[in-house]
Amino acid sequence: MIPGVSITEILTLTSILFFIGVYGFITRKNLVSILISVELILNSSVINFVVINKYLYPEMLQGMVYSIFIIAVAAAETALAVAIIINIYRRLSSVEVKETETMKY
């Protein structure tokens, strides 16, 4: 618990982080940027879990445990996504979204 910082402030921060992530996901044109946006979303959830646990329900560690698992999953997700993006880059020499639009409707 950080003295002088209330839960509201942290939750506001995470909400902002979350929406930056969503905004980035929608507006970014580069696959890697999109991936980073997704990571922002996941991290906002991680912070949320930790903070909620620490401030509201300190008697159990559920939020903490959850956050570790989120980190693990996020890592796996990133690893896979990066691998796929590299594969695309090697074939197309580009990681722009517009290059990956051969299929429509």
Add this chain to the structure above:
Amino acid sequence: MDILSLFVIAPVLVIIALVFTKDLKQARMISMLGGLIQLGMAINLMFAYIRERAVDDSIMLFTRDLVWFEQFNIHYNIGVDGISVALILLTSIIVLAGVFISWKMEDLPKEFFISLIVLSTGVYGFFISIDLFTMFVFYEIAVIPMYLLIGIWGSGPKEYSAMKLTLMLMGASAILMVGILGIYFNSNADGGALTFNILEIAKVNIPFEAQKLFFPLTFIGFAILGALFPFHTWSPDGHASAPTAVSMLHAGVLMKLGGYGIFRVAMFLLPEGALEWSWFFIILSATGVIYGAFAALRQTDLKYINAYASVSHLGMVSFALLMLNKTAWNGAILQSLSHGFMTALFFALIGMIYGRTHTRDITKLGGLLKVIPFISVIYVIAGMALLGLPGFSGFVAEMNIFMGAFQHDSMFYRVATIISISAIVVTAVYVLRVVGIMLMGPVKNEAYTKLPGVTWYERTGILLLLIPIVGIGVAPLWISNMILESIQPFIQGVL
């Protein structure tokens, strides 16, 4: 083994046998055997029914009740009354005739006969069901082979027609399904369990609000199949594109499902709704009757003429049903039967003419009486029946309908009746027009002078259809009595 389930099992066995056939010869032999067996079964059923009816006065006879989906209280519940028996007989005759007419089906014969028999299975099942769910199942089973039958073996814009027909009929079943579910969920209005059983539901006083809501759905759902006026457009296209046997089966049997369903489900289960809505549907039906007749007048394609005639005649069926009295209902059922035989006969004849001349355009034909006298003569007879000359089945039916309709003494009913009756005149005009142009006069095309004669299987098919027409016309009472008896419980429910 109960004799009703046989009507479902026998066709399935025939289908299984057909799967193993190699060529046209085997396929048609098996189909013919199957058709004959079914005809035999139908006749047997009729006599058995008459015998049984003498000792048993419950609404449905030969009932059999097997639980199917216990949770929904869905049963495989079958039984027949006089109306069903008559219609089953109609079906079996037309199916057999259809097999004969399709004797020379070259392209994918096995599949053709399988589809045809699947269709007939659906129809039989529909007529013997007294459970709404099974009824609905068989309804759809009957509709869907039409797509393949028209699509594969049809002619002209067959893909379009097949699609239109299937979609409109499935759309109808969509509406119908909502209606059925509505009935189902109101079937516990008196505190009992939910049920699909028609006889059970009929005992329940379904709330008026529900009746008002679900009657039109049920009615339209069935009426589309019966080519009710604004929803009839699938029918002419479908008939025109279908191969002969399919047109016969379709116009002769499948469209009867509509009338039967209106009678058995919409009217019987939702009588108050029927009273509430009858004015609206009477207008539609009357319009259909007169519209069909006039449309037939303008067509030059033989099949279209007949198709619009069907619209007109089936309009009369729903019109009669909406009159809500015994005489009219009797007429409606008789009209269904008679129209079934007549229109099947017509389509058979048209198929033969087309098979020989390769055109259905009456303006290109002429003087056929000289070249193919047998077909032409039968055509004239069928035409006479169609316009309701005494001595043929059409007369009996229409007589009953208009007698019944005139029993209502309000202005509205009178006007509607008169409009509908006037269609008979138009009918006469278009029948005679066709006869005049196509059969009489000089032979227009040199190529038509030497046309092949009628083969034995064609003769058999035609005779199969002609006999009942004359039979009902000459001696209507025995069948009429059978129907009237069966109508009795229904009319009590409605009024």
Add this chain to the structure above:
Amino acid sequence: MGSEAIIVFFLAGVILVAGANFLSNLISPKSDNLQKREPYESGMKTIGPTWVQFKVGYYLFAILFLIFDVEVAFLVPWAVVFADLGTVALVEIIIFLFILGLGLAYAWKKGALKWE
């Protein structure tokens, strides 16, 4: 001193670098010469783009690292409390490490660890 120490040291680092940069800017000589600002390539002019494409192998190891490092993150809490948990924890971690090791062996077999 509590958690603010982290912030203090962070700021100290910033000040150190910024301050030294500032100092250096004050006293260092300045001369503008375009050639001096060319990328260094052993004295020759650079050939082609200088942001070259590098081997994909680097990514492969990055991905491998990512996976294993996260597994280590799971081991940390386990290691701390292991002494109190006893047999079950031992069995479970052996299973965990077995699967992890199997993954490593698989990567090895598949040639992911080969630098070519």
Add this chain to the structure above:
Amino acid sequence: MELNSFLLMRHEILLLSIILLLIIAEIFVPENRKTSIMHLALVFFGIHTAVGFFPLAEASLFGGMFRSNDMIHFFKVVLNIGVFTILLQSAEWLDKNVIKQDRGSEFFILLFASLLGMYFMISAGDFLMFYIGLELSTLPVAALAAFEIMKRQSGEAAVKFILSAALASGVSLFGITMLYATNGSIYFEDVISTLVANNLTILGFILFFAGLAFKISLVPFHFWTADVYQGSPISIASYLSVISKGAASFILMILLFTVLKPLMHIWEPLLYILALVTMFTGNLFALRQQNMKRFLAYSSIAQAGFILLGLMTGTQLGTATVVYFVTIYIFSNLAAFGVVQAISTKTGKENMDDYEGLYRTNPKLSLVMMLALFSLAGIPPVAGFFGKFFLFTAAASKGYYLLVFLAVVNVTISLYYYLLVIRAMFVRKGEDPIPFFRSKIYMKLGLLITVLGILALGLYSPLYDYIYDLSAVFN
């Protein structure tokens, strides 16, 4: 903890052992014997499926994190059969393309890992297990979608899938944090007792719902579906459309009917709207598809809309009908994908035009396809009709007649495009029809299973009654 209780996780442990065995096999089997791994995997999984039929006790493990009951067990068996069928259907493709590149065992490992994720997801007793299961079931599929690395579309499909999956799960996770904030626990048992509707929980629920909506590809989250199906290998497309969607619907149903029941006044109208939008969008987009995979993708979106009809009831009837429908849907769609797979493996053709005249050259395949499509469309007497009818009954039981009506209108629309395929196969003769070919025994077996499923599930009513009895658990 007793070792006995681990038997509750029999499915999971067995499957995990198979995965590990395959990895070990992959490490030690020499290069030229790799085909045997495929047979090994098939046999193992077949045994696993068979073992699944033995009944399982009803209890929970790890303080409620993992739970199992007959319904969950039943659904796992269904998933097993589905995956087994997919494996059978894809055996030929694997043999032809994948094993040569020495990636055969990867296919199985990833697929099984994903299935393992599904197990955990549907057995979840808390949000953590649920989340892990969800991710474990999603991530390997992304790798599988990129499996044909030489095809450009495969990579595109994978990247689209993983990015949108990540977004969905992230959003869902954010929703879970809100539910956690209000309830103080991630265990379903605790949440059930404490959940009340307020602004935070409602927002949390809606965000949470998004994640599953993505997996079921409900409409605002369906954009990935068609592209991913088209780009991925067919077996993966069918896995996504069948197993993945089925499991997600199942867990969504469990969650809605138990944990989130207090929010029913929120999710009921929500599902109402989503069902409509999903059905119409799926159907209308399906109308214009030429590629069979895209076509089936949109059709599966539409089917998801139908599933919602049952989901929104929140009754035992709803549970039973949803499970029943999903089971039928699994078999029907597998049959359709199986035929596409068979044809594509032999000829590489995937377009609807290519199917013209198929009946005249390959009657059996086209009959299977017809059955599958009829089942999807809901034509009696095949199972799909019963599934749909009962779903509609469930919806009508709550008085949603208008919804049912619109749904049935959708059935009609869907029938149109299903008939387009049937038209191509049966009605048209085609200028260059696919020549006659024989499929391998695995493929035949795979199709046979689906056909049996399609026919038996509908006509043989005790199956439905069985499901209905099981579904009492969730209400």
Add this chain to the structure above:
Amino acid sequence: MNFLSINEWLLSFMPAGAVSIAKMVFIALIYLTVFAVLGLYLVLLERKVAAWFQLRLGPNRVGYKGMFQTLADALKLVSKELTGTVKADKFLYNLAPYFVIITALMALAVFPFTKDLQAYDINIGLFFLIAISSIGVIGILLGGWSSNNKFALIGAMRSGVQTISYELSVGLSLLTMVILSGSLQLSEIIEVQKDGWLIVQGHIPAMIAFMIYMISGTAETNRAPFDMVEAESELGAGFHTEYSGMKFAYFFLAEFINMFIIAAIATTVFFGGWLSPFGMTESIPFLGLFWFLAKTFVLVFLMMWFRWTFPRLRVDQLLTLEWKYLLPINLVNLVLMAVIVWLNLTIQF
């Protein structure tokens, strides 16, 4: 060191808020000065050690035996011109030094140099150290990439792959010891060692862990023999090719501080930190500091020893060493340690 008295003294003439700020500034200044000087003298030490190994004198002109040599070098670096390439990504180019310096300093914050001389006794100390040390690599990657120079880029990538690879082993070998200590808090880890240093308590697995730790620690700081990052024969100066003057000095300084940190961690975790081997630590205040520094410098010397003993590895050898040897051994070692703790086979006095 006890902060209490200083606290009272400061409170006598300024408000409470200012006191804490002043205290922080004070502490930071001390650390900065000490470690800047320490860094300079480590450089000198390195050169002297190199000279000894090569039987030469090393720096001996500036001051007594060259005592002020590196100071002079530092002054030279400060007064050098700061150049940068034209096409460099200016922002990242300037940002990179901050990363390396800040992470090095932040890592120092958690060490217990003696019983009370610890800026922040964080309860996840070891974890914090591992985490912070992995941020440093970002600075290197940024510097290498933003320079817009082929050598720098490749150097940075090599550094990246090397650092992250060996970080695994660093983390795992430390974790092995955590099983023994049962805590991540550095002060507690030292407390545990009152019954004997962990390397003794854990005997065989601890030895293995220590060896792995020293190898991978050396590699993580990119020092020889793992210094192909700056393999001058192929890559110029590696990732800092384009850095000159003061900006280069940061990397240089950071490298030596990192070396110190690696040695300090080893001291804390394996060799009892500030605990005296003879058990007199409590009585004399600054004896702990002496012992800590003494142990640390021995280890620093060890790392310098490596540099002049082993030839440089190729990149593939380097990765092979980590992934195919150290990592599997480490995993097995972890289990071994767990078994030893489970069976209570630890040696305690």
